Amino acid sequence: GSHGSVGKSSRHYVPLDYTQMTDYAKAVVESVSPAPDEISMKNTTLRRITEICNNLVPGSRVIPFGSLVSGFATKGADMDLIFAHDSLDPQPFSHESNIPVRLAGEFLKRGFEVDLLIRTRVPILKIKTPGSEPGSRPGSPSAEEVLKEDLGEEPWPENISCDIGFKAHLGITNSYFFRTYSQCDPRFREMVLFVKQWSKNRDLNSPYFGTLSSYGYVLMVAHFLINVVQPPILPNLQLIPPEPDTPESELMQDGFSIWYFKDVSKITSGELLPGAKNEMELGQLLYEFFQYFTTNFNFVGEVVTIRTPGGVMYKQEKGWTSARERVGETTTYQDRYLLALEDPFEITHNVGRTCGGPGVRRIRGEMQRAAQIIRKVSTPVAPESPATAA
Ligand code: CTP
Ligand code: MG
Structure with missing residues (x-):
């Protein structure tokens, strides 16, 4: 040709x-290539994030996409996720909706790094699980203490970054x-x-x-x-x-x-x-x-x-x-x-x-x-x- x-x-x-x-x-x-334990750690993280979303909005789902799904992930790659919930359609997560903000709060109180981008077409919540280094703010309880005492939760796998989107899109299909x-x-x-x-x-x-x-x-x-x-x-x-x-x-x-x-x-x-x-x-x-x-x-x-x-x-x-x-x-x-x-x-x-x-x-x-x-x-x-x- x-x-x-x-x-x-x-x-x-x-x-x-x-x-x-x-x-x-x-x-x-x-x-x-990520080692098998990294893959299982990410699966655990996904399961626990889904739980948090479910507690906040009963019936909601967390849909993975990107390299996590395609198999093209490299070591330490971010997790690309979509928060989805059917019954709130057609405008489930408009800027008036406070779900992204409330979800951000859920991760903040667990000691995650949290960044909520709201100037995008659809909000994007960027989160990172707590690292092992002791709390940088002196006097404040470590994330681990908060988890154990206030929430009754186990520590999270360290330093895993996730992007959570709020609208299902073709990225899921192409993955x-x-x-x-x-x-x-x-x-x-x-x-x-x-x-x-x-x-x-x-x-x-x-x-x-x-x-x-x-x-x-x-x-x-x-x-x-x-x-x-x-x-x-x-x-x-x-x-x-x-x-x-x-x-x-x-x-x-x-x-x-x-x-x-x-x-x-x-x-x-x-x-x-x-x-x-x-x-x-x-x-x-x-x-x-x-x-x-x-x-x-x-x-x-x-x-x-x-x-x-x-x-x-x-x-x-x-x-x-x-x-x-x-x-x-x-x-x-x-x-x-x-x-x-x-x-x-x-x-x-x-x-x-x-x-x-x-x-x-x-x-x-x-x-x-x-x-x-x-x-x-x-x-x-x-x-x-x-x-x-x-
Ligand atoms: N995507 C898309 N259209 C684009 C860019 C990305 O649909 N223009 C979707 C694809 O589903 C892709 C996912 O977003 O799988 C993540 O894209 P990208 O970050 O480019 O790929 P990763 O494999 O996550 O690579 P990296 O490890 O560099 O983050
Ligand atoms: Mg990526």
């Missing part, structure tokens, strides 16, 4: 030995979506964890400061594994049609199509990707990933759209042109399309809009640097082949 693909027909003809890079990447993945994708092939999660860590090390993971969110890098890796690498490592789960009797709740949400194929047994059996299996190891995949975004993907004209066949559209087709950025039709925020990554469900949302010009240039420069480094540590495959013997 017009969009370059990477694989057997690639531009470089000297096969490289990626063993060293693979070993290095696997060590990085291992070192950033389960990527969890399903990550069950297709372990290399997806490994690539995501490596790229996330690389982006943090190279200071390319600050959506508030002109670069890309982790979620944006997940979209880039998904596009690469679905559409770029040959043979593909992931099937396109959104292109497999639903059965006729699929309930509406699996098809549409908030006016967007949210259908994707969810039968994990069919996914793991490999029947969705007939033909030769891609056996590339992590090191080579990372090389091809950085190489693709350095040389094949056209940042100026193209949009990553993992839902579509081929996974790429032109900005023109979507009306995502930089001209619109300068017109600035909304007063609240500017839409930017310098790096265009279409959300798989909320297709009007550019996940890359946090990137400014300097951010995009730095991301591309760092990708080029990463590819060069991998090339340097990956020596050509040893002789034996007629080409090298000649």
Whole structure:
């Protein structure tokens, strides 16, 4: 097609030995993966937060999403949660509602660090469980004393941060979506964890400061594994049609199509990707990933759209042109399309809009640097082949 693909027909003809890079990447993945006790600690924390919410608002639920659900969490990652309650709809947590404030109070009295953001469209409650260091305010009882004496509660696992939102959104759906994708092939999660860590090390993971969110890098890796690498490592789960009797709740949400194929047994059996299996190891995949975004993907004209066949559209087709950025039709925020990554469900949302010009240039420069480094540590495959013997 017009969009370059990477694989057997690639531009470089000297096969490289990626063993060293693979070993290095696997060590990085291992070192950033949360240990089993961290995972169980977070489950305990989630259960106890749910209890507190339930006591405050009977019948309420706490819905986890983000990396906790997708499996892309790194060590010490925040917990992304949604406080939900059906009977209070349609305006359950408007700014007049005092539930976020009262909930904040519940965590404050347990010694949590608490920050309630109310200038956002929907309030966000940021909390952090108490750390082990003795109370910094002299004379005040430690959080532990308060818990034991006033509340009859056990101490909390230390220093776990949670963001609690007050409105259910497509983030829940896309987290389960990527969890399903990550069950297709372990290399997806490994690539995501490596790229996330690389982006943090190279200071390319600050959506508030002109670069890309982790979620944006997940979209880039998904596009690469679905559409770029040959043979593909992931099937396109959104292109497999639903059965006729699929309930509406699996098809549409908030006016967007949210259908994707969810039968994990069919996914793991490999029947969705007939033909030769891609056996590339992590090191080579990372090389091809950085190489693709350095040389094949056209940042100026193209949009990553993992839902579509081929996974790429032109900005023109979507009306995502930089001209619109300068017109600035909304007063609240500017839409930017310098790096265009279409959300798989909320297709009007550019996940890359946090990137400014300097951010995009730095991301591309760092990708080029990463590819060069991998090339340097990956020596050509040893002789034996007629080409090298000649
Ligand atoms: N999300 C989204 N749209 C965005 C950014 C995020 O829907 N533009 C949702 C996704 O469901 C994502 C979750 O918010 O899984 C958390 O996003 P992010 O913080 O970028 O990813 P994490 O995996 O939590 O990464 P990190 O460890 O860097 O916090
Ligand atoms: Mg996060």
